[in-house]
Amino acid sequence: MNLAIVGIMEPIFLLFGWLIRIFYNFFGNYGISIIALTIFIRLCLVPLNIKSQKSMLKMQAMSGKTAELQRKYGDNKEKYQEELMKLQRENGIGFSGCLLPFLQLFFLIPMYQIVSAPLRFVAQVPSENIKAMIELANDKGLTEGVRGLRENFHIGLIQILDTNEGFLSECISKGYISMGQLVDLNFFGMDLTKIPSWNPVTIISNPGLYVPLLSFPVLVLLTTLISNQLIKVLKPDYKEQKEAKEREKNNPARQGQSATPGTADSAEASMKMMNYMMPVLMLVTTFTLPAAMGLYWVVGGVMGILTQLIVYFMFTKPYEIKKKELQEKQKNAFKKNKQDSADTSSKGKNKKKK
Numbered sequence: 001m002n003l004a005i006v007g008i009m010e011p012i013f014l015l016f017g018w019l020i021r022i023f024y025n026f027f028g029n030y031g032i033s034i035i036a037l038t039i040f041i042r043l044c045l046v047p048l049n050i051k052s053q054k055s056m057l058k059m060q061a062m063s064g065k066t067a068e069l070q071r072k073y074g075d076n077k078e079k080y081q082e083e084l085m086k087l088q089r090e091n092g093i094g095f096s097g098c099l100l101p102f103l104q105l106f107f108l109i110p111m112y113q114i115v116s117a118p119l120r121f122v123a124q125v126p127s128e129n130i131k132a133m134i135e136l137a138n139d140k141g142l143t144e145g146v147r148g149l150r151e152n153f154h155i156g157l158i159q160i161l162d163t164n165e166g167f168l169s170e171c172i173s174k175g176y177i178s179m180g181q182l183v184d185l186n187f188f189g190m191d192l193t194k195i196p197s198w199n200p201v202t203i204i205s206n207p208g209l210y211v212p213l214l215s216f217p218v219l220v221l222l223t224t225l226i227s228n229q230l231i232k233v234l235k236p237d238y239k240e241q242k243e244a245k246e247r248e249k250n251n252p253a254r255q256g257q258s259a260t261p262g263t264a265d266s267a268e269a270s271m272k273m274m275n276y277m278m279p280v281l282m283l284v285t286t287f288t289l290p291a292a293m294g295l296y297w298v299v300g301g302v303m304g305i306l307t308q309l310i311v312y313f314m315f316t317k318p319y320e321i322k323k324k325e326l327q328e329k330q331k332n333a334f335k336k337n338k339q340d341s342a343d344t345s346s347k348g349k350n351k352k353k354k
Contacts, residue, residue: 134150
């Protein structure tokens with residue numbers, strides 16, 4: 001990682017490190033500590049998630065005004081965007097929907113740092129001691145074939161400490177590390193410092209280690225697919241939009257009526273591309289990082305799914321019910337007016353006959 005970025009984000013790293021130590025001291029388990037930290041982060045994002053959903057519902061409620069602006073300004077995109085932003089401000093619509101995914105991506109950086117450097121952030125081994133142990137391992141020729149042996153990436157060093165008693169004893173005698181700082185990085189028998197492998201040769205070489213680790217990529221893929229599908233089907237007026245598209249397919253004359261010209265089509269195409277690319281990207285990335293990062297993604301995905309369902313039943317569904325009731329009232333009022341007009345016309349004709 002770029003040293004400038006590390007320097008700028010150091011306070012965030014220290015904050016996340018402090019949180020993970022609190023959970024580790026309480027639970028005494030590295031995996032459970034990551035789960036607790038993930039749940040804590042996701043809970044902190046719930047208010048923003050709710051605000052984002054409210055903004056989306058407000059946008060949906062004023063879709064008629066948005067379409068009117070589109071018709072009024074036509075190809076003048078600059079003026080359209082200016083008037084649209086003005087309309088959003090007047091209706092109290094913020095930009096939390098853009099901020100939420102940004103924060104979720106932003107939090108990946110400190111989480112990656114924590115799972116990559118547990119000796120520093122969990123065990124609180126000083127950086128100079130970690131550097132000294134790496135130099136000692138190099139001097140003794142213990143680093144051959146060992147991956148992840150850097151000052152800010154401790155996976156290889158932890159592997160050497162776990163498998164070489166002589167090296168561990170020397171590090172303890174030199175004061176680089178103490179027995180109390182040796183963190184148990186296992187979670188239900190799985191070593192969270194190991195990187196899952198898709199290579200059959202690697203898996204067969206140590207099935208007891210690598211087969212259980214495959215659960216993380218599989219669960220990451222599954223939670224990402226479910227989350228993407230929920231984003232699609234739980235958005236406001238999803239059924240109406242789906243029915244409108246079906247009518248478009250059956251009647252070419254209706255083409256383009258289900259979307260705002262020039263904007264919704266491109267947005268929908270981008271969303272479809274993301275829905276295809278994101279699961280693949282997440283799956284591939286899980287095979288390049290320690291299993292602890294996969295655990296974070298799995299728990300984060302489950303929390304995201306639960307949040308989507310809660311927000312839907314709290315806000316989106318009541319909105320849809322209220323909108324449907326309003327449409328029924330308008331429909332009944334229209335029928336009544338039509339019937340009254342027909343009755344009035346009928347009475348007029350009867351009077352003329354008399």
